[in-house]
Amino acid sequence: MAMIETDGLVKKFGPFTAVRGITLSVDKGEVLGFLGPNGAGKSTTMKMITGFLAPTQGTARIMGHDVTADPIAAQKHLGYLPEGAPAYGDMTPRQFLSFIAEIRGYRSSSAKAAAQRAIELASLEGVIEQPIETLSKGYKRRVGFAQAILHDPPVLIMDEPTDGLDPNQKFAMRGLITGMAAEKAIIISTHILEEVESVCTRAVIIDRGRVVADGPIMGKTAAFNVFAPDGSSAGTLNASTADLDAVFRELTRAHA
Amino acid sequence: MNATFTVFKREFASYFATPLAYVFIVIFLFTMGAFTFYLGNFYENGSASLATFFGFHPWLYLFLIPAISMRLWAEERRAGTIELLLTLPIPLSSAVMGKFFAAWVFAGVALALTFPMWLTVNYLGSPDNGVILASYIGSWLMAGGYLAIGACISAATNNQVIAFVVSAVVCFLFTVAGAPLVVDFFANFAPNAVVQTIASFSFLSHFNAIMNGVIDLRDIIFFGSLIAIFLFATAVLIDLKKAG
Incomplete structure (x- = not known):
């Protein structure tokens, strides 16, 4: 299939x-x-x-x-990175990815682990506490990518x-x-x-x-x-x- | 249900992540106070009640509530995050309700922060606190009604200014539906039953009923069903936009 x-x-x-x-x-x-x-x-x-x-x-x-x-x-x-990698600008990457993890059904410690894995894969460690709207275009794109792969979708x-x-x-x-x-x-x-x-x-x-x-x-x-x-x-x-x-x-x- | 709560939490936190919440709350408290003390002659009335205070709520909500609701969906569309939100594995109803409840609870927080008014009347005299509690509940229900109307209009446009203006006008119509201005106009040509039906949509008459200290089930059902209908319409509008 x-x-x-x-x-x-x-x-x-x-x-x-x-x-x-x-x-x-x-x-x-x-x-x-x-x-x-x-x-x-x-x-x-x-x-x-x-x-x-x-x-x-x-x-x-x-x-x-x-x-x-x-x-x-x-x-x-499905993991989806829409055009322009939209994300909630007032959130930090950590908050944003925790939100995505939670909405995808992860709970507490597994949500943290999933968000952490995505942060590492997208190399976001340096910016996780900065509001997304203050990030450069490249980092914003990586936040969008991290969001898309967070749940390791097929x-x-x-x-x-x-x-x-x-x-x-x-x-x-x-x-x-x-x-x-x-x-x-x-x-x-x-x-x-x-x-x-x-x-x-x-x-x-x-x-x-x-x-x-x-x-x-x-x-x-x-x-x-x-x-x-x-x-x-x-x-x-x-x-x-x-x-x-x-x-x-x-x-x-x-x-x- | 979990998804609704997750959306609610994100949305509610977003009010406080920007100056929006603080600016709104300050303006809300300032206008509420200014109207009550200056226009309402709170002291000169010499009565230990908050009737003048609550009497201004429907009119202040006319522009304060659309200021909250205008961004609900229009902002998601403008920022493109709607594409993210609607491709997450959650029912549309969770997104609609989560966002609405966040706005409603936020309005509730602003309303609750008017408590010094309540302290003041209790210090100056002995008001009927049951009436005041009923009025607070009624005011919050009414805010929910305005918010649901505003959410629906916000879903129809990606322009926040349009969302604000149209919401204010529609809310105005709902507010004054029972006033002579509207009733007399329709009484000229419409049958009495129609005039009565239109008048029964008046926020003012339902809110005034509650302000008298009686929380009638009918008034609660009125605001509850109005909210439900407009949230349903919001979901339908979002779905229609999906169909292009």
Whole structure:
């Protein structure tokens, strides 16, 4: 059973269709890089998988639980870092992570242990007593990451986890993701194509709400299945990860 | 239930983590005192009761309560934390109730801090403390009613200014529903039963009934069901926004 499954996800906002039928499945050990131009529907798709937005059509399942029919069961198995890593700015990371631990059902000593583990994994030791709103962008992102992995979820969904981080922090974040990848199904969205090579085992390119290419990343090469707008296969495309930039522009060109 | 309490604790602590709580409480106590002593001629009345004090509550709540409620949901939307809160494995009702109760208990704390008024009348004379207790309970129930209306309006927008202004207006309508201004207007064309129904929504008449020292079950049910209805509407609104 795939740990994350979506089946024909469609999202309409009034007359505007943001997502036009996205079907994916992500297995254990996979790190799926979600690529696409701004406005392609990456965040909207992630919001539907996590249960924040209700799909207009289609379903999403996490560990077999339908997020619309049984959101709580699905969300228990999910760690989610929303875009911009929102957190309650008036709390300190320790208070915030204790709140998350408690709301996820940990009690007293186990809540402390879970919060402590997350603090260590995200290297937050130096700032745990400072209000989150006073932290730098990099630390805020790490607080959001700590929140997402606090309960060691089998499914992790992160919207631009490395956005705004400096090169050292990016490197550290990528290390964290690869370090836990074997036991989890992970989706990350990113604009940084080199990130695909360093952390992802698979890349999916979406454009105007549709999957236009999907394929594994094997070392330095990517083997994409390319899809036409009606969803039918339009052949395959093998490329070196160094050429991802060109592939990305080629497949999403009409949009610009 | 645990989730509701966890949300409540976080929300309640957040009032005191920022200057908001202190500024609000100071303004609350100051306006309550100023109205009672200057506009209400507390001393000149020469009566040992807090009727003038409580009489101003509905009017002061009109702008003080929306100041608390405006941020309830609008702030979560603006900061994006709503996305976090609503993807945690808790029922929506826990989030709605936890946040509401935190605001309501906070309003209760501000109200309880007016106790020097109570000490003053007891020092100056011998008031009917039963009436005063009933009035405090009534005032707190009424604050809950205003807060529930404000929470619902806050859920409908991510702009706190809009939330504040609209809440103040809607609360005003609920306050004066029984006043001649409203009743006469509807009496011109609506059947009597409709006029009576509208008038029965008046916060003023329910609060005045309690202020007389009688906590009637009907008044408690009125405020209780009003809170329940508006919290339900809050949850529905949040769910509707989810559907986009």
